Amino acid sequence: MVEVTTSSVSPLSNSPLSRFEKNRQARSQRQIFLQRLRANRLAVVGAVIIGILIFFAIFGPLVAPENPIAMNLVNQFQPPSLAHPFGTDDFGRDILSRVIYGARLSLEVGIVAVVISGVIGSVVGLVAGYFGGWVDMVSQRIIDVMLAFPGLLLALAIVAVLGPSLINVIIAVGIGSIPGYARLMRGEVLSLREKEYVEAVRAVGATDRRILFHHILPNALSPIIVLASLGIAGAILSAAALSFIGMGAQPPSPEWGAMLSAGRQYLRDDWWIATFPGIAISLTVLGFNVLGDGLRDALDPQGME
Amino acid sequence: MLRYVLYRLLASIPVIIGVTLLVFLLVRLVPGDPIQIMFGNQSKPSPEQVAKMRHQLGLDLPIYEQYGKFMWDAVHGNLGVSYRSQQPVATEIVQALPNTIKLTVASLIFAMILGVGAGILSATFKGSIIDTLSMLIAILGVSIPGFWLGLMVILLFAVHLGWFPASGAGSFKNLILPAFTLGVLASAILARITRAAMLDALNQDYVRTARAKGVSAFFVVVRHALRNALIPIVTILGLQVGGLLSGAFIIESVFAYPGVGLLAVTALQTRDFPIIQGDVLLVALIYVFVNLIVDVLYASIDPRVSYH
Numbered sequence: 102m103v104e105v106t107t108s109s110v111s112p113l114s115n116s117p118l119s120r121f122e123k124n125r126q127a128r129s130q131r132q133i134f135l136q137r138l139r140a141n142r143l144a145v146v147g148a149v150i151i152g153i154l155i156f157f158a159i160f161g162p163l164v165a166p167e168n169p170i171a172m173n174l175v176n177q178f179q180p181p182s183l184a185h186p187f188g189t190d191d192f193g194r195d196i197l198s199r200v201i202y203g204a205r206l207s208l209e210v211g212i213v214a215v216v217i218s219g220v221i222g223s224v225v226g227l228v229a230g231y232f233g234g235w236v237d238m239v240s241q242r243i244i245d246v247m248l249a250f251p252g253l254l255l256a257l258a259i260v261a262v263l264g265p266s267l268i269n270v271i272i273a274v275g276i277g278s279i280p281g282y283a284r285l286m287r288g289e290v291l292s293l294r295e296k297e298y299v300e301a302v303r304a305v306g307a308t309d310r311r312i313l314f315h316h317i318l319p320n321a322l323s324p325i326i327v328l329a330s331l332g333i334a335g336a337i338l339s340a341a342a343l344s345f346i347g348m349g350a351q352p353p354s355p356e357w358g359a360m361l362s363a364g365r366q367y368l369r370d371d372w373w374i375a376t377f378p379g380i381a382i383s384l385t386v387l388g389f390n391v392l393g394d395g396l397r398d399a400l401d402p403q404g405m406e
Numbered sequence: 407m408l409r410y411v412l413y414r415l416l417a418s419i420p421v422i423i424g425v426t427l428l429v430f431l432l433v434r435l436v437p438g439d440p441i442q443i444m445f446g447n448q449s450k451p452s453p454e455q456v457a458k459m460r461h462q463l464g465l466d467l468p469i470y471e472q473y474g475k476f477m478w479d480a481v482h483g484n485l486g487v488s489y490r491s492q493q494p495v496a497t498e499i500v501q502a503l504p505n506t507i508k509l510t511v512a513s514l515i516f517a518m519i520l521g522v523g524a525g526i527l528s529a530t531f532k533g534s535i536i537d538t539l540s541m542l543i544a545i546l547g548v549s550i551p552g553f554w555l556g557l558m559v560i561l562l563f564a565v566h567l568g569w570f571p572a573s574g575a576g577s578f579k580n581l582i583l584p585a586f587t588l589g590v591l592a593s594a595i596l597a598r599i600t601r602a603a604m605l606d607a608l609n610q611d612y613v614r615t616a617r618a619k620g621v622s623a624f625f626v627v628v629r630h631a632l633r634n635a636l637i638p639i640v641t642i643l644g645l646q647v648g649g650l651l652s653g654a655f656i657i658e659s660v661f662a663y664p665g666v667g668l669l670a671v672t673a674l675q676t677r678d679f680p681i682i683q684g685d686v687l688l689v690a691l692i693y694v695f696v697n698l699i700v701d702v703l704y705a706s707i708d709p710r711v712s713y714h
Contacts, residue, residue, distance in 0.1 A: 143545075242420065242424065243424070245420075245421050245424070246421055246424030246425055246427075246428055247428075249421050249422075249424070249425050249690055249693060249694050249697075250425070250686075250689075250690050250693070251647075251648030251649065251651045251652040251689065251690070251693045252648055252649050252651070252652025252653065253652040253653075253655065253656070254651075254652050254655075254686060254689055254690060254693075257652075257655065257670070257674070257686070258429065258432050258682070258686045259432070260674075261432075261436075261674050261679075261682050262432050262433070262435050262436050262437075264437070334549065338549075338551055341551050341553075342551060342552070342553060342656050345551075345553045345656065345659075346655075346656065346659055346671045346674065346675070347674075347675050348674055348675075358551070358553075361551075361553065361554055361557065364557075365557060365660075368557060368560065368561055368565065369565050372561055375554070375557050376558070376561075378554075379550070379551060379554030379557070379558070382550075382551050382554065383546070383549050383550040383551065383554070384549075386549040386550070386551075387545065387546065387549035390545060390548055390549050391545060394545075
């Protein structure tokens with residue numbers, strides 16, 4: 102955090118403080134960022150949703166009314182009721198409980214996939230952007246080839262090779278998302294390494310490694326974090342899609358995409374089996390998307406508006 | 407301009423080679439003996455059968471020769487034979503491809519009308535209820551899973567209202583629901599980008615000039631702002647088509663719509679690798695081609711772009 106500024110959009114701009122005093126109150130970048138984020142109502146809603154998700158992920162087993170995988174064939178196909186707010190499925194399992202347990206899976210999927218793609222992508226981008234040369238050329242060609250596959254296609258192909266399981270889906274989605282982080286990090290590094298403070302530090306004799314990790318990386322991190330939040334949303338969607346076509350979590354796992362797939366054949370008469378997991382996915386992804394948007398706007402309010 | 411087209415064409419070649427190499431390698435990386443996978447659940451093949459099959463498929467050749475054979479065959483239209491149906495892969499793909507193209511085009515039309523329209527409205531009436539509502543729906547559109555939307559659309563329009571068939575192909579009616587689903591998803595992103603681009607354009611000096619000259623608001627919006635806002639929209643057009651292409655895989659599966667997407671998903675479930683290989687390869691190549699066209703289009707409408 103090298104550049105400290107006073108925000109001219111300060112929430113205190115109505116106060117009768119003189120300009121002199123406002124300059125003295127130079128708020129750290131972090132405080133400005135948090136203020137902007139909190140002011141964005143939609144982002145706050147997103148954060149709340151994610152908070153609820155994390156709560157269910159951690160305390161799911163304590164909160165869920167029933168065992169998510171215990172079959173109870175007497176109770177099949179119950180519509181939503183007080184006893185089963187989301188109804189029961191084809192094996193008599195309580196869908197609310199399954200949705201709650203599924204929260205943990207979805208969070209795991211999102212986070213691990215983003216960690217994979219974020220870490221590998223950032224390292225590649227960092228090295229390529231800073232050192233240039235053939236490392237840059239080769240990695241950019243590989244990234245171009247990976248980007249030649251639209252959307253889910255690369256992840257689809259990878260999971261075809263690895264076989265159907267949730268872990269393989271996580272790996273596939275993670276690998277498929279590497280180019281985004283690599284490109285972003287590389288761009289950031291390219292612009293940052295020309296800045297004066299890098300030259301200054303280098304003149305004092307800092308090693309490449311120190312420059313990279315101590316000076317460039319922290320400043321390049323912000324857009325990566327934005328991408329990561331949006332990336333978690335995307336990863337959850339992709340993983341659910343792959344599970345939906347049977348390549349992900351296998352029964353009786355309460356993964357939301359797989360639940361949708363199972364509920365598909367009962368759509369006509371037992372619509373709730375497919376509806377509620379879908380709402381869960383939508384709300385979760387919405388939360389991360391909106392938070393990511395909020396983070397981006399809070400970090401750089403001079404967007405296109 | 408012609409130089410740019412040639413340059414882009416040449417630049418595509420290493421990417422195309424890379425794509426074929428990646429697909430080739432991926433399929434070779436499948437754990438297990440491909441011969442065993444081919445014979446599937448049938449009786450264990452004798453060593454002679456295995457060796458014969460291996461030689462027939464060229465699997466006893468060194469890897470680079472296999473790649474050469476793969477490319478040679480592919481260029482001649484031979485993409486192998488499906489494990490499941492014993493039909494040539496190329497035939498099955500060629501049968502399914504027109505359906506997917508129809509779906510993609512229809513979805514794109516839906517998306518552009520819905521998305522760009524909503525974006526323009528939002529930008530023109532910025533801050534109004536139209537704006538807020540559109541953008542809220544757009545964010546929702548980006549967050550909901552496509553397959554779930556498809557299922558809900560089936561539930562509403564096919565099961566309850568009975569207006570459209572839930573699956574299959576053949577008539578125009580079969581196209582509507584899947585195209586609508588895909589289109590809605592794509593329009594969400596388009597709406598947001600259009601709005602941002604329009605707002606950006608409407609704030610420019612030339613718009614203020616036009617207004618000062620007395621040009622009517624409508625003309626200002628359409629002729630001046632929209633034209634320039636179109637540039638970032640065209641920029642992401644390639645990505646949109648890519649999203650539609652890959653989204654088609656899932657949506658075709660939901661609606662049992664017989665395109666290359668359904669073909670690939672079925673092949674995934676039955677471990678039919680020749681089909682997966684051919685399908686992935688084809689879609690990736692189509693995407694490369696589409697991006698090429700979009701880049702050329704972009705260069706032609708943005709006078710600031712030159713050979714770089």
